[in-house]
Amino acid sequence: MVTAPRLPELQESLDKALRDAQGSVRRRGRAPQFVRTAAPPRTERMAVDQDWSSVYPTAAAFKAASVPLPIRMGYPVKRGVPPPKEGNLELIKIPNFLHLTPPAIKKHCAALKDFCTEWPSALDSDEKCEQHFPIEIETVDYVSSGTSIRNPKARVVTLRIKLSNLNLDDHAKKKLIKLVGERYCRETDVLTITTDRCPLRRQNYDYGMHLLTVLYHESWKTEKWESEKTEEDMEEYIWENSRSQKNALDTLLRIKASENVRNVTKEELLASEVVKNYRNSVTALKNEGETESNMSQYKESVKKLLNIQA
Amino acid sequence: MAAAARALRVLPCALHVPSATRQLHTTPACLKTRAARVRAGKGDKMVTYEQAHPPHYIGHRKGWLSLHTGNLCGEAGAAQRALEDAFVRRFLYGTFPGLLADEVVLKRRGNLLVVCALLGRALPPHKLYFLQGYAETLLGHLYKCPVRLELQTVPARVPYKYL
Numbered sequence: 001m002v003t004a005p006r007l008p009e010l011q012e013s014l015d016k017a018l019r020d021a022q023g024s025v026r027r028r029g030r031a032p033q034f035v036r037t038a039a040p041p042r043t044e045r046m047a048v049d050q051d052w053s054s055v056y057p058t059a060a061a062f063k064a065a066s067v068p069l070p071i072r073m074g075y076p077v078k079r080g081v082p083p084p085k086e087g088n089l090e091l092i093k094i095p096n097f098l099h100l101t102p103p104a105i106k107k108h109c110a111a112l113k114d115f116c117t118e119w120p121s122a123l124d125s126d127e128k129c130e131q132h133f134p135i136e137i138e139t140v141d142y143v144s145s146g147t148s149i150r151n152p153k154a155r156v157v158t159l160r161i162k163l164s165n166l167n168l169d170d171h172a173k174k175k176l177i178k179l180v181g182e183r184y185c186r187e188t189d190v191l192t193i194t195t196d197r198c199p200l201r202r203q204n205y206d207y208g209m210h211l212l213t214v215l216y217h218e219s220w221k222t223e224k225w226e227s228e229k230t231e232e233d234m235e236e237y238i239w240e241n242s243r244s245q246k247n248a249l250d251t252l253l254r255i256k257a258s259e260n261v262r263n264v265t266k267e268e269l270l271a272s273e274v275v276k277n278y279r280n281s282v283t284a285l286k287n288e289g290e291t292e293s294n295m296s297q298y299k300e301s302v303k304k305l306l307n308i309q310a
Numbered sequence: 311m312a313a314a315a316r317a318l319r320v321l322p323c324a325l326h327v328p329s330a331t332r333q334l335h336t337t338p339a340c341l342k343t344r345a346a347r348v349r350a351g352k353g354d355k356m357v358t359y360e361q362a363h364p365p366h367y368i369g370h371r372k373g374w375l376s377l378h379t380g381n382l383c384g385e386a387g388a389a390q391r392a393l394e395d396a397f398v399r400r401f402l403y404g405t406f407p408g409l410l411a412d413e414v415v416l417k418r419r420g421n422l423l424v425v426c427a428l429l430g431r432a433l434p435p436h437k438l439y440f441l442q443g444y445a446e447t448l449l450g451h452l453y454k455c456p457v458r459l460e461l462q463t464v465p466a467r468v469p470y471k472y473l
Contacts (some may be wrong), residue, residue, distance in 0.1 A: 036431045038463060059419065061460045062428040074359050077471050087468035089360055089412050092426050093373035145418035146387045147455045153384075191409040293338040 012199065017060075041065035053104040062091045067098065134165035135212075139201060156196040157204040159212065162189050166216060174235055176219035237286035239279045248278060248305065255306075277301040350473045360413050360468040378418040391418070394453060402427060405445050409433065411467045423453065426460045430467070438463075 046055075046068050055066055064085040072082040073090045085091055123129050138158040140153040163173060163184070176191075177184050184191050193211055195204040230240070239245055249266055250276070256264045269275055281298040288294060303309075347364045348357050363372050376395045380388035395416055402414050406429060415426040425445075429438070442459045449457040 003351075036434070038431060061417070061424065061462075063460075063462060065462070074470075075363070075367075083359055083468070083470060085426055087411065087464040089358075089415065089428065090373055092415050092428075092462075093375065093377075095377070095417070131365070142388070143420065144385055146378065146380065146391060147421065148387065149421075150384075202410070291332060292327055 021207055052101055053099075056099040056104075058099055059095075061095075062096050062098070064088065064091070081089060130162070132163070134161055136160040137205065137208075139205075155199060155201050155204055156194065157201060157208055159193040159195075159208040159209040161191050161212065163191055164189055168216075168219065171222065172219040178236070179215055179219065237283055239283050244282050245279070247276060252305070274304045276303070276306050322391070348473055353472050355473045356467065356469045357471060357473055358412055358468055362470045362473070375413050376416040378416075394423075398423075398425065398449065401449065402445065405441055411464050421455045423455055423457045424460060425449075425457065427462075429461055429463050431463050431465060 042065050071085045073088055074083040076082045142154050183193060193208050195208045198204045198207055249269055252269050277300040281301040285294050285298055317362040348361050378391045379385050399414050409429045411428040411430050417424040442461055446457050446459050
């Protein structure tokens with residue numbers, strides 16, 4: 001926008017115009033017309049191998065006089081062409097990436113390299129990462145345009161940990177799973193705690209860690225009322241002291257009684273091969289559900305138990 | 311006599327009850343079919359690309375004059391940005407009187423407000439630089455955010471067609 005040194009002919013015509021204007025002061029109602037000339041656009045003086053990152057070093061609006069490309073944009077008039085780039089508002093409206101050409105990005109990376117540190121060489125596999133850092137914390141940052149950086153969604157904190165990394169015995173693990181309910185995923189053995197009840201992210205993180213600590217310590221304690229655990233509360237099926245065991249033993253004792261075999265005790269029956277087979281197949285059916293192999297195994301064990309051929 | 315008076319009272323008659331009037335609710339005239347449309351004339355009226363296309367072409371043949379995240383799903387601040395936009399446009403219309411060749415384009419990049427304006431060449435460059443600095447400083451202090459003015463000059467308003 002700086003006026004360049006004017007060409008001699010132009011300077012002459014301008015001087016003449018000024019002299020005419022000064023001379024015609026008597027002519028009222030005709031203001032002197034001063035034609036302002038502008039420098040030719042920068043594109044005419046650009047070399048083909050120039051450094052483009054110095055023309056567009058940062059994100060900037062499209063400037064028709066700085067971009068040496070014959071771009072047209074807009075809906076054409078009837079039997080016409082799209083409007084040219086000079087004074088084209090559509091080209092200014094859209095975001096452009098003229099500042100992010102590959103050579104420019106290379107320069108950015110080279111400048112950022114000094115601020116980067118190497119990944120620690122001891123953590124070269126996922127298992128090692130999990131072994132040293134079992135707890136995963138997930139937080140989300142939100143970017144928007146405007147004068148305020150606050151976003152209420154940014155306070156949510158998610159904590160993830162595998163229960164195999166915690167020091168829990170059988171009772172503690174079962175109690176912990178009962179305490180957390182839906183937050184535990186059986187397939188992946190991952191406990192997920194999501195906290196958002198505090199206004200700040202730091203507070204939610206502290207609350208999440210506090211919850212984990214409390215759960216761990218509470219699951220190791222055994223309360224007095226836990227001895228009242230009934231069969232409905234059990235997480236998995238246990239054959240000992242169940243109705244299935246009682247029925248099987250009853251049936252076998254009656255078979256033995258009808259065959260007049262004496263002195264067959266419960267322990268002998270329980271230790272026998274057929275009863276063990278029956279126990280395994282019933283436990284498998286109840287815990288894993290009904291599959292082809294489970295059902296056929298159950299069928300075989302019942303046939304052996306009751307001594308039925310075919 | 312008392313019985314007759316009681317009977318008269320029970321008969322229906324036209325009484326003026328203030329709450330039982332009929333109301334008509336009207337809105338101010340919106341003239342939606344005439345908004346932002348330049349009416350066809352004799353063929354001597356010059357219109358720019360922006361003026362020639364009515365609002366239903368936004369998104370199809372026209373872009374948006376103001377870009378910010380306030381109108382995205384789940385984002386806040388749309389109303390504040392709209393108010394800021396309206397003020398900035400009026401402010402620039404007054405700061406560069408008679409010089410604006412086309413609408414002002416506003417872009418927001420995080421906190422930064424980028425104002426892109428197309429001006430005519432009636433003023434000498436040193437005056438344009440002064441007005442640019444004045445507008446940037448004043449808007450920056452008013453909105454407490456960095457404001458950048460990107461000015462371009464064109465010799466005259468760019469015609470698209472003549473209506």
